[in-house]
Amino acid sequence: MKQTGIEITITCPTDLPAVHFVDMISRQILHYMNHQRKQEISFALHEVLINAYEAVRGEYGEEGVFAPLTVTLCIEEEEITVFVADRAQGIGSSVIMDVQSKSFEDVVWEERSRGLLFIDHLVDEWGSSKDDKGAHVFMFKVRGR
């Protein structure tokens, strides 16, 4: 089996200091790589992380901090794929349909509802699923070097 890229996995508690730590580490990695879309990837990853944090806190409250949050960066020559696995229930189909049917203009005077729209605009592909351990996994992919 050939290993063609680099895979970096960070597992941490689902709390804000850890979220900011992952933000910082991923920015450093992308900066080191001088990836042409590093700012878009960092912005999108941050949005995924705060969505995960809010979802876990919404379901488990303060105990949510003990739930593992796993972030994996898969760096290949022509694309970067990011996986964020959390212990919340995941994104409902109605939320996904909302993102597909709404534009930024529709929510321009709203305080919320922009996070997934940004992800949708900034990355080339994204999706949400469950892994074999029951964790919710949000994936996005960005092409280019």
Place this chain on the structure above:
Amino acid sequence: MAIRVFEGAAEKPDVQVEVGMVGNYQKIEFSGQLIYGQTEKAKQIILDNIREAKGYFFDVRNLSSIDSTGLGMLVTIARRLKNTDSRIAVIVEEGMMKEIFTMAKFHLIFSMVSSEAEGVRLFEGGSRPNLTLDEY
């Protein structure tokens, strides 16, 4: 009990907000990171210091990062100021920050300028945003 290994991290997010006057207009100047976990602090400083003015500037030139919650907070402040029928301009430089504001269509509700002087000229000229809260 969770081990708080990140509490001593060198780069902790923080936001600073300075509120002052530029002629007849109030300027709210942000620096640091206007992101999740910091927006409540920023909002409270603004609400505590906001005064009646002919117009307002949100100066984001010294922000190192913003996210969807930071943008949402600016909208919340703008909704409050809407009651005073005042105009609001965002002072932002070219780059990723401006791209984010443009992507979010904030140019529909705020004037986007690159300096205070440009903003004052725009206000004095009677410029209005394209999409007011009433029309939304």
